Amino acid sequence: MARKQGSHSGITGPKVRAAALRLFARDGYAAVSMRAIAAEVGVQAGALYLYTPDKQTLLFELMKGHLEELLAAWAAEPKPEGAAARLEAFARFHIRFHLARPEAVFLAYMELRNLAPANFAAIEALRRAYEDELAAILRDGVAEGVFSVPDLRLATMAIIAMLTGVNTWYREGGRLDRAAVEAIYCDMARRMVAC
Amino acid sequence: MARKQGSHSGITGPKVRAAALRLFARDGYAAVSMRAIAAEVGVQAGALYLYTPDKQTLLFELMKGHLEELLAAWAAEPKPEGAAARLEAFARFHIRFHLARPEAVFLAYMELRNLAPANFAAIEALRRAYEDELAAILRDGVAEGVFSVPDLRLATMAIIAMLTGVNTWYREGGRLDRAAVEAIYCDMARRMVAC
DNA sequence: GTCTATAATTAGATAGAC
């Protein structure tokens, strides 16, 4: 019987996370067995527990990693002068970042209910921090007199929902490329809050 | 041993669907066992199979029923003259209908991947029919010269994503009541497509 | 670091009593 043994080490950990992300996104956390993840990686189920204490932690680490990467990437973006330009930068960044990792985005939205309470709280805090970035841009725009926003929090939620919605229908090789989609959504976001 | 027997008939069927809806929405289709549904109804697992051939059909019927109800309710709405007024009617209807049944809405968005292929196709057709209702309003508005829409399909998806997003954050007894939320989102939708 | 084997539990669905 073929028995793979020896040192593949150093890469199995990332492979486990990649396989879990792919399968969780495709079939849902509850529907994916540890055996299925192991098969995707090419090891036996027992070996997974060298890389994660349990299935729940695997899910949490994936979601946490995604949101931390999102916040870090936005922090690293150049921030132009003026709220209008910063809103455009945010909209374009959001679409670009989210279209580049559809599986992680899907997971972060769909599997919140499968998080243990403490893990859920941590994820919600990260999400809220990201929303606050957009809220700050809108607040600045109102202060500058370039935006008209009836309700700051609702406008924030509306724009994020609108932008994230791209992931539900965008397909590579479709009618519009990413740049065109970015431009059109940018325009719609600007209109929503323009004076 | 207490053994409930006799004719509770005529109400168990609806109770099964209601229990399945509640549990599927809360825990996810894959995480809910037939035993859990039975316990919620107050019967044993075997009894469920008098009301559904299997778990998959139970999910499909819930989603199909929700979307058919959505289409029928919109068809029954009064349609004012003019695309601008019809857009307002659509936005208000969408928020009102969706906030009234958060569990069914959640299910219809989250459990698409757990549908068998044929069932998925049927659900997608119903969803597309609903999207087409909004697309027709936007097209009429462009023809009337009251809307400016860079891309009809993207504007349709953007408005629906924005409106449906209300369900993710709205809580009864929160800062704004439903009427206020309707009004603000209506305003944002109008701005998005206004000339 | 990975395997095999296994414990303890639970799943969807069916059969037959009442």
Place this chain on the structure above:
DNA sequence: GTCTATCTAATTATAGAC
């Protein structure tokens, strides 16, 4: 119409060999 009992298969996680 519902219950009890059961079949078959799959689940998470652990123990110990190598």
